[in-house]
Amino acid sequence: MPYRTSDKMRRKKDAKRTAMMQAAVQVFSEKGYHAATVRDIVQAADVAIGTFYFYFPDKETLFLYLYEETADFLVQAVQQGVSGRAKLTEQIAHGVQSYVNIALYEPTVVFLLLVGGVGAVPSLSAKREQFREAMIRIWQRPLDHALDQGLIPTQNTRRAAEAITGACDEVILNLLQNPRGENEAPAAIKDLSFFILRGLGALGSPAADK
Amino acid sequence: MPYRTSDKMRRKKDAKRTAMMQAAVQVFSEKGYHAATVRDIVQAADVAIGTFYFYFPDKETLFLYLYEETADFLVQAVQQGVSGRAKLTEQIAHGVQSYVNIALYEPTVVFLLLVGGVGAVPSLSAKREQFREAMIRIWQRPLDHALDQGLIPTQNTRRAAEAITGACDEVILNLLQNPRGENEAPAAIKDLSFFILRGLGALGSPAADK
Amino acid sequence: MPYRTSDKMRRKKDAKRTAMMQAAVQVFSEKGYHAATVRDIVQAADVAIGTFYFYFPDKETLFLYLYEETADFLVQAVQQGVSGRAKLTEQIAHGVQSYVNIALYEPTVVFLLLVGGVGAVPSLSAKREQFREAMIRIWQRPLDHALDQGLIPTQNTRRAAEAITGACDEVILNLLQNPRGENEAPAAIKDLSFFILRGLGALGSPAADK
Amino acid sequence: MPYRTSDKMRRKKDAKRTAMMQAAVQVFSEKGYHAATVRDIVQAADVAIGTFYFYFPDKETLFLYLYEETADFLVQAVQQGVSGRAKLTEQIAHGVQSYVNIALYEPTVVFLLLVGGVGAVPSLSAKREQFREAMIRIWQRPLDHALDQGLIPTQNTRRAAEAITGACDEVILNLLQNPRGENEAPAAIKDLSFFILRGLGALGSPAADK
DNA sequence: CATGAATGAGGGTTCATTCAT
DNA sequence: AATGAATGAACCCTCATTCAT
8 A cells, every 4th residue: 555645754754854955054044055065064964865865955055955945934032032022222232132142042043144155056045134134123223213202312224223133142252162160151241232222212311231 | 353464574475365365254154164174265365275275284274364363353343442432421422423433334344253154164253252252341441440430320330331241243234134215224233332321320310312 | 569468468568668668669779779868768667666676687688588589570571571472572572571671661660779878788689680590591491492393593591581681671771861852662662673683683584673 | 487388288188189089989899978077088098087177168079079070080081082083983882982981091090980879869869960960961062962973873862872871881880890701892892882883873783784 | 397288086055866754 | 588676786977985195
């Protein structure tokens, strides 16, 4: 009898597919797109090389897909952190927190996004650009709103959003690479949030910190 | 400029060497480390492939050397912008200005540093780390000084320096990639400086901008 | 038709087998032996790839078998056209007619035989050789007979048979590839028959054509 | 000093290139396009695999080039045999002779042309078609001329030319594969010429042979 | 010094074939 | 019987590197 294609097998297949994708993220973030070979990936996933091409059309497509999925995930997570609040201070704080949390939980993924194999594949440059743009826009929207309501002084919100994006990336990268002490993350979140909010002019008096 | 002919004489001799290094920066920043081939470089420099290996031990070494020299150049330029002033506001403003100026003058070089072939070569990761570290320290020193003098509120200056570094990178990258209007650069410098200074709490009242 | 289900019963059982063989002829003649993949075949037959290996030991064996069966079919058809007649002129004419008819009815099959994946598989060369040989012999027998009876002048009948075989192949190939006009086939049959019969010296006076 | 690129080296390079092409013809005609690997070719030429790609862009291009060159050579040789004469009988005889001579002198090449890797590469099918067409046209021209002058009876010269082409191919193929006796070639030339000329109706009385 | 022909390890990808289900 | 996921040898091709000239 033709074997049960529905139940167990399907799940198993999905599991293997997922395992391979995780292995791929790992390898890509460790070596970058070009240096990572398909052979590396299948070894990490402990499957034969043919299996890779059974699940994915080719290396580039997988990488692009991984990058996009990963980027979407991060973008939405941060977006959620931001959009659930009303006050700018909370929006920033929660956005930063979401970002840091994900970075700590999935350092590999964040690494892939921030320092992945840029320049390697033309189509990736575009994807990377989109990702940066999405992150910037996440920050810019609340800024525009706050500006409208006179909560922050007149300023180029686009540029401010760029600065926020860059600041977050760098702080998080440092947090991941130099894991100082135990609970450094909460401190980083607070420091970063304050820096950003002050930078935006959203805080009353400059002395109002810790 | 980086990678000039060391010092004074041996002009002729180093003509080819220089040509190759300039070509290499160009090619590396366009294609990334892996995608750039030695053939690409020698063709751009209009020399034979054998000549490459007369002047440089191999592709990796050249890239590392180029990266280092380029990084040093940028670091020193920004350092100079910062260290020549006394007041924190001026230090930040001039540091940012130096960075932006170089980015506009040598976009290729800055691209190479910011999104170069990371992860490609193990030894490069270390180099990149050093570069980021150097940039962060440039900003941290004046912060520590200002903190000592009570010019800015209590804060983690290391983290603030990270944020500044990241903010600069992102704003500059955007400036290079989306060249909006004519004299966007001065505006970017001002915006960025204000954001940073406010973020540090170095400005009196939050309404004191433009 | 070739590759029918051997004999009588096991209809259902062989439905897939037959489908695959027909698909295989199609695919092989379109792409040639090497370029045709087992996947192509099973897709065309709408069965799973495992099914292929249940019915056939491997790709090569199937191809060989197909080639042989196909060749036998063509050989016997032409043979029948020839052997049913008494006069040389009719033997030639009917042989040619049979050949052309089959070519028009099953162009795929004839293509496979004439320009199939030669050289691809060592064992195929032998098979192809046999097929050519069989075709040549079909023609040679009536020639020998005619020679015995003094109906054609002294000549090397083997060589003449070779020439006939080649002439038929080429004319038919052209008929299939450049389908000029409607009823070109009858004209081709007549032209070819006359050419051959004259070539053999079987016709009285050279002016006795159309 | 930059080494002498003009004299000795150039010749040596050309020699190697030629050697590789000859090796390629050999391998291609033995195994067919698909089954022949680049490794086969470089092994036959006793060079490294990289050398292949230094001289030729890729396998397909080389094969196409080889096929074309080879086809042109054969076509022109036969053409020359035909066009140098005035009488149809001599044109046919010399054309056939040229063809046979080349086949005996370069059996590999002729094999490649007649049973080369057809169906393998789309672009090759076109090339093969061109070659067949050229051969057919070589024969058709003198036929048209002879028809105009009333030297042969009314007939479809195109079809006759196709028959001639096919007849030649088959006889020659058999001559190469079954080398019977010593000087079989002259006999084959004579047999074939007579068959063709009679087939065309160019000979007075059918009994006028050997 | 300079050249570029020559090398071959290694990368991405295909595809005939197997076997647990 | 039938399926299709899994395998891995082998293919084509690239490119860093060497070395005779």
